[in-house]
Amino acid sequence: MRIALVLAASLCAGAAFAQDAPKGSAERGKKLFAELNCISCHGTHAQGGGRNSEPPIPAGYPWQGFVNQLRKPRLDMPPYEEKLVSAQDVADMFAYFGSIKAAPAAKDIPQLRNF
Amino acid sequence: MTKARKSTQDDDSGLDRRKFLKGAAAAGAATAAAMTAATKVAQAAEAKAPKTEGAANMRGDAFISRPGSDFMVDVIKTLNIDYVASNPASSFRSLHESIVNYGGNKKPEFLTCMHEESSVAIAHGYAKAAGKPMAVLCHSSVGLQHASMAIYNAWVDRAPILMFAGNGVDAAKRRPGVEWTHCVQDPAAMVRDFVKWDDQPGSLQHFAESTVRAYRMMMSPPQDPVLITLDIDLQESPIEEEKLTIPKLSLSAPPQADERALREAAKMLTGASNPVIIADRCVRSQEGVDALVKLAETLQCPVVCNGSRMNFPGTHYLNLSESRAGLVREADVILMLEVQDPWGSLQSMGDPWKDVRRVAKQNVKLIHITLADFLMKSNYQDFQRFQPADLAISADAQTSIAPLTEAVKRELSGTRSAELSGKADAMKKRHRDMVERMKTAAALGWEASPVSTARLSAELYNAIKGENWALAVSDRIAWPKRLWPTSQYHQMMGGSGAAGVGYSAPGAVGVALANRDKGILTVTLQPDGDLCYAPGVLWTAAHHKIPILFLMFNNRGYVQEVMHLQRMAGLHRRDPKTAKVGTMIYDPEVDFGKLAQAFGVYGEGPISDPNAVGPALARALKVVKSGAPALVDVVCQLR
Numbered sequence: 001m002r003i004a005l006v007l008a009a010s011l012c013a014g015a016a017f018a019q020d021a022p023k024g025s026a027e028r029g030k031k032l033f034a035e036l037n038c039i040s041c042h043g044t045h046a047q048g049g050g051r052n053s054e055p056p057i058p059a060g061y062p063w064q065g066f067v068n069q070l071r072k073p074r075l076d077m078p079p080y081e082e083k084l085v086s087a088q089d090v091a092d093m094f095a096y097f098g099s100i101k102a103a104p105a106a107k108d109i110p111q112l113r114n115f
Numbered sequence: 116m117t118k119a120r121k122s123t124q125d126d127d128s129g130l131d132r133r134k135f136l137k138g139a140a141a142a143g144a145a146t147a148a149a150m151t152a153a154t155k156v157a158q159a160a161e162a163k164a165p166k167t168e169g170a171a172n173m174r175g176d177a178f179i180s181r182p183g184s185d186f187m188v189d190v191i192k193t194l195n196i197d198y199v200a201s202n203p204a205s206s207f208r209s210l211h212e213s214i215v216n217y218g219g220n221k222k223p224e225f226l227t228c229m230h231e232e233s234s235v236a237i238a239h240g241y242a243k244a245a246g247k248p249m250a251v252l253c254h255s256s257v258g259l260q261h262a263s264m265a266i267y268n269a270w271v272d273r274a275p276i277l278m279f280a281g282n283g284v285d286a287a288k289r290r291p292g293v294e295w296t297h298c299v300q301d302p303a304a305m306v307r308d309f310v311k312w313d314d315q316p317g318s319l320q321h322f323a324e325s326t327v328r329a330y331r332m333m334m335s336p337p338q339d340p341v342l343i344t345l346d347i348d349l350q351e352s353p354i355e356e357e358k359l360t361i362p363k364l365s366l367s368a369p370p371q372a373d374e375r376a377l378r379e380a381a382k383m384l385t386g387a388s389n390p391v392i393i394a395d396r397c398v399r400s401q402e403g404v405d406a407l408v409k410l411a412e413t414l415q416c417p418v419v420c421n422g423s424r425m426n427f428p429g430t431h432y433l434n435l436s437e438s439r440a441g442l443v444r445e446a447d448v449i450l451m452l453e454v455q456d457p458w459g460s461l462q463s464m465g466d467p468w469k470d471v472r473r474v475a476k477q478n479v480k481l482i483h484i485t486l487a488d489f490l491m492k493s494n495y496q497d498f499q500r501f502q503p504a505d506l507a508i509s510a511d512a513q514t515s516i517a518p519l520t521e522a523v524k525r526e527l528s529g530t531r532s533a534e535l536s537g538k539a540d541a542m543k544k545r546h547r548d549m550v551e552r553m554k555t556a557a558a559l560g561w562e563a564s565p566v567s568t569a570r571l572s573a574e575l576y577n578a579i580k581g582e583n584w585a586l587a588v589s590d591r592i593a594w595p596k597r598l599w600p601t602s603q604y605h606q607m608m609g610g611s612g613a614a615g616v617g618y619s620a621p622g623a624v625g626v627a628l629a630n631r632d633k634g635i636l637t638v639t640l641q642p643d644g645d646l647c648y649a650p651g652v653l654w655t656a657a658h659h660k661i662p663i664l665f666l667m668f669n670n671r672g673y674v675q676e677v678m679h680l681q682r683m684a685g686l687h688r689r690d691p692k693t694a695k696v697g698t699m700i701y702d703p704e705v706d707f708g709k710l711a712q713a714f715g716v717y718g719e720g721p722i723s724d725p726n727a728v729g730p731a732l733a734r735a736l737k738v739v740k741s742g743a744p745a746l747v748d749v750v751c752q753l754r
Contacts, residue, residue, distance in 0.1 A: 037694045040677045040753045043567065047560030049754025050568045050593040056559055076466050078685025103561055106554035111573040111729075114580055115554055115598045 021063035022091040029096030032089050036080070045100050057097055066094055183319050184213035184350040186359060190323045191250060192222055193361050194330050196277065198241070198628065199223040200234035201252035202261075206281025206297060209350035210252065223250055226628075226659060229651025231258045233621040235265035235340075236611075237652070238276045240587060240618075240625030243424075243608050246400060248275040248333060249625070255282035255302035255344060263306050264615045269340050270309035271455075271497045272423065272612025273396050275333040276340040277326075278310065283347040284317075302344050308494045315344040319356055322349065327362045335367040336399075336511040337486040371518060372484055372510035380450070380482045380506055381522035384414055385531060387448035387480075392418045393460055394426035394512075397452035401604040403513040404428065407452075410520040413527070415538040417442055417545075421454065422589060422596050423609040429601040432539070432546040437553060437597055443475050451483040452512040457502035467686055482506040484515050497613065553597045565750045566725045568592045568668065571640070572599070574725075575666050578732040579638055585630050587623035587639040592668055595640070605635060616673075617648035620665070624656050627663035627744075636739065637662065641746075643669040643705060653714035656744040664739045665746040666732070667707050669721065672699035674753045711746035720748025 033039060033046075041054040048056030053076065057066075070080050070090060106112045187210055191199075203211060214225055228234040231253045238249035253262050259280050269276050283289045283298040299305075303313035312332045316322040322343070329341040372380075384390050392411060398404055407427050411418050417435040418427045419442060427434050435442055443449065443461065451457055461475040483504040491498055508515070527535070557569035572594035586595055590610035601607055608626050611618030619642055627637035646653075646667075656663060672695070680694035695701070704721075711718025717738040722731055728749055735745035 035692050037677055037681050037691060040674050040681065040694075043560055043563065043752045043754070044565070045560040045563045045567075047563065047567060047569075047752075048556070049752070051754065054754050056556070076682070078682045078691065080685065080691065081688060084688075084690060101562075103558045106551070106558040109558055109561060109573075111570075111577045112554050112557060112598075114573070114576055115550060115600065 021094055022087070024088070024091030024093070024095030026092070026095040026099035029089075029092035029094065030099075032085075033093050033096055036085065038093070041077075045103075046097055047103070059097075059100070059102060061097065063094060066090070066097075179351070179353050181354050182209050182213065182350060183322075183352055183354055184209040185217045186319050186354055187322060187326075187345070187350065188213045188218040190326050190361050192218065194277070194327070194364060196223045196248070196250050197245075198226050198238075199250040199252055200226040200228050200237045200625075202228045202231050202234060202258065204252075204254035204258050204281060204297075205294070206254050206258075206283065206347055207252050207279065207345055207350065208281075209347070210279070210281070210345060213350075226655065228621075228655055230649040231261035232265045232617055233624075233649045233652045233655065235262045235269060235276060235278070236618045236621035237625035237628070237655070239265065239269040239272065239274045239612075240608065240622035240627075241629045242269075242274045242276060242338075242625075243272075244585070244587075244605060244626040244629035248277050248330075250277040250279060252279050252281070254297055255280040255299050256297045259299075259302055259305060264613075265618065265621075266306050266340050267309045267495065268611040268613045268615045268618050270311075270495075270612070272609065273337050273339060274612070275338040277330060277333065278340055278342040279345050280342060281345045281347060281350070282315070284315070285346075285348055288348055303342050306342060308492050309340075310342045311339040311490065313342040313344070315346070316349065317346070319349065319354065319359055323359065323361050327364050330364060331366055336369045336514075337490045338399075339490065369511035369514040370486070370489075370509070372508045372515035374518070374522075376506065376508045376510075377515065377519050377522040378526075380484075380508065380519060381526045383448050383480055383482060383506065384416070384450060385523055385526040387446075389442075389445045390414060390416045390448045390450065391442045391446040392416055392450045392452065393421065393443075393454055394418060394424075394452040395421040395454040396423050397512040397516075398424045398426045398604060399513055403516065404604050406513070406516040406520065408433075410516050410523065413520055413523050413535075415535040415542060416450075417542060419443075420596075422607070423455070423612070425589075425601055425604050425607040425609075426452070429596070429599060431602075432543040435542075435545060435549060437549050438545065440474060446475060446479055448480045448482065449475070451481065451485070451504075452516070453485050453487075454483065455497070456499040457481070457483060457504070458500035461502065467682060480505045482508070484508045484510055484512045484519075486511055550598075557594060557598060560752065562725060563752060564723045564725060565670075565752050566723065566728060567752050568754065569594045569598075570725050571666065571668065571728065571749055571751055574728040574732060575638060575640070577729065578736055579636060582636040583634060584636045584638060585626060587626035587637050587663065588619045588641075591619060591642050591645075592640050605630070605633075616645050619645040621649065621652040621655075623663060623665070624652050624661055624744075627656070627661050628659070631661060636664075636736075638664040638666060638739075640668045641665040643667060643671060643700065643707065644673045646707065646710075647700070647705065650710055650714065653711055653716045653744065653746070657715035660742055661744060662739045662742050663744045664732070664735055665711070665716075665744065667720065667746065667748040668751050669705075669707060669748055670751050670753045671701055671704055672753065674698070677753070707746060707748040711744075711748075717743065717745040718748065719746075721750050722748065723750045 046057035234251045241249045282302050314325040316325050333341040411433045419439045420426045420436045463472045481504045488509050560567040585605050589607035623639035630637045676698040677694045681691050684691040708718035708720040731747045735747045738745040
């Protein structure tokens with residue numbers, strides 16, 4: 001729930017600035033996402049982990065909210081300063097999130113119909 | 116001639132009239148069986164043996180036909196112990212031989228293990244699944260040192276294990292060299308903080324009484340490991356004591372909650388607007404699950420199951436475990452049932468700044484039924500931060516649920532009962548919404564390679580859904596607890612207890628052994644880092660024909676530690692890319708399929724394609740159903 005609240009807050013904070021997202025390389029962003037070990041919590045497809053402390057990065061996540069959470073994170077996520085993760089790095093990762101193919105709906109996955 | 120004989124107290128009757136003494140009754144029957152034909156043969160041989168037997172250790176024609184260790188086997192047999200897990204060692208060579216030859220290697224049967232940590236973890240998993248303990252034999256020094264972390268896991272997880280450690284007390288009789296380095300003044304000292312009781316018997320009669328006492332103490336909730344030290348000379352010397360007796364085993368009734376306290380709890384719960392039940396190490400059997408369902412339904416009260424046991428069916432609409440934070444935040448009364456960390460259930464703490472965030476209302480009323488006060492020791496800190504309770508009840512939670520339900524029924528007026536029944540529809544909707552939310556989350560990354568942990572879990576359930584199944588270790592990936600439709604106690608066996616890495620593989624083998632004769636198909640989601648601790652347990656599973664499916668949750672690292680390194684790097688304003696150093700398992704990557712094959716276990720993988728997991732599981736399950744272990748290695752997302 002804490003995570004959900006943070007994401008909601010970030011979404012609200014960033015909504016007005018979504019158009020400010022700079023151009024980035026999705027391919028480079030994918031590589032950086034792994035190299036920076038972001039995938040240890042968020043997964044290679046930003047799907048999140050199996051625990052509540054490992055949230056997904058939802059499709060449509062706003063640019064400014066993303067930057068805010070990365071630079072001055074709330075809760076337990078470590079900060080990523082500009083000297084270590086440049087503005088272009090952030091833009092590239094943001095571009096990568098935008099390129100991730102949407103997951104199928106749960107109702108369309110036979111294995112999930114067991115539940 | 117000396118001989119062991121049963122206590123005349125064995126004629127005492129009335130045990131089988133009481134349900135809680137079923138185990139004792141079974142053990143009493145085993146007492147008679149213990150005086151086996153082998154005993155009579157040995158005693159007859161002993162009668163013919165020369166009077167100087169055992170006295171002249173330089174003689175090639177001297178024998179010991181009735182060593183003390185034979186009597187130890189007689190004692191162990193009265194306890195109805197099916198298995199003894201052990202990595203062999205000289206300090207219990209006499210008992211080892213007595214178990215195999217004198218005891219016929221049955222009840223107990225010797226399980227060959229490749230690490231003492233594995234022996235104990237096998238016994239730990241077995242105890243939870245079988246509802247009865249296994250014995251473990253180990254060396255007093257190096258063996259007990261190896262075993263110690265696994266004993267601590269069992270201690271925290273409230274799992275009974277009958278530990279034996281061989282040791283040479285008399286220094287004048289120790290062989291020079293290794294036997295000295297492997298002997299200890301006080302072996303139990305190294306594990307005394309996390310065993311319930313220990314003793315170092317000085318005679319065979321002492322052994323019999325202490326072992327039976329230890330068994331009874333171990334099985335009386337809170338259940339935990341006990342340790343008996345076996346003196347080498349006591350094992351190896353001929354029986355000299357006249358009139359050895361084996362005391363009758365009678366188990367203690369679990370402590371039930373005080374009636375007045377239950378009445379007070381019932382008043383608080385029936386008067387609450389938003390009560391919540393949090394169940395942790397509460398249930399030990401299906402009887403406990405069923406009792407908790409009745410209590411929850413009577414109150415129409417949501418239940419949060421912490422997952423250390425399968426306390427409450429996942430399919431039940433009152434199971435709202437994945438809505439924990441919201442429920443705790445809304446609650447005006449919380450009933451905790453053997454919760455290990457009450458403080459952490461009402462508060463959370465940030466990392467690294469340790470900022471405390473209150474989750475529950477300040478004025479929430481807390482009722483806690485727990486036996487924690489019975490078994491506090493000060494050194495190891497598994498008792499967690501102190502949390503005052505408004506009504507603290509020192510009692511066995513499982514035993515107290517049914518009388519609490521009756522007390523609740525007595526408190527409920529007709530009007531209040533109708534009000535509570537009216538909450539059912541809202542609870543059902545909340546449960547349905549929770550499940551849908553989980554399914555939506557599970558769909559994210561469905562086609563990802565490496566395979567998502569949600570996909571891994573869903574594929575595994577899909578492969579076993581038609582079986583009578585058990586998930587041996589159910590806390591390494593959260594998805595089964597979130598999604599799998601559970602209704603039976605045996606279906607999810609929790610985790611290690613103390614989060615000591617190395618439990619998952621041997622613990623799962625112990626669960627599978629207990630399930631083997633019940634016709635329950637055992638599967639487990641096996642972390643790669645855990646299997647690297649003591650992979651020899653794969654051989655134990657193959658050798659003893661223990662059917663189990665290991666589905667590797669292979670994230671190629673100790674990923675929790677990656678996250679810690681990232682956090683530290685961020686805090687120290689340094690490069691987070693280095694977090695994999697010392698934490699990830701790469702260059703080379705471990706081939707677990709081949710590892711399994713090397714130990715005689717069917718193995719395949721590594722598999723990275725999510726669509727290849729299902730077919731691989733089908734192949735491996737054929738092997739498991741034939742009575743053998745199998746392993747499928749799947750390269751997974753990190754969490």
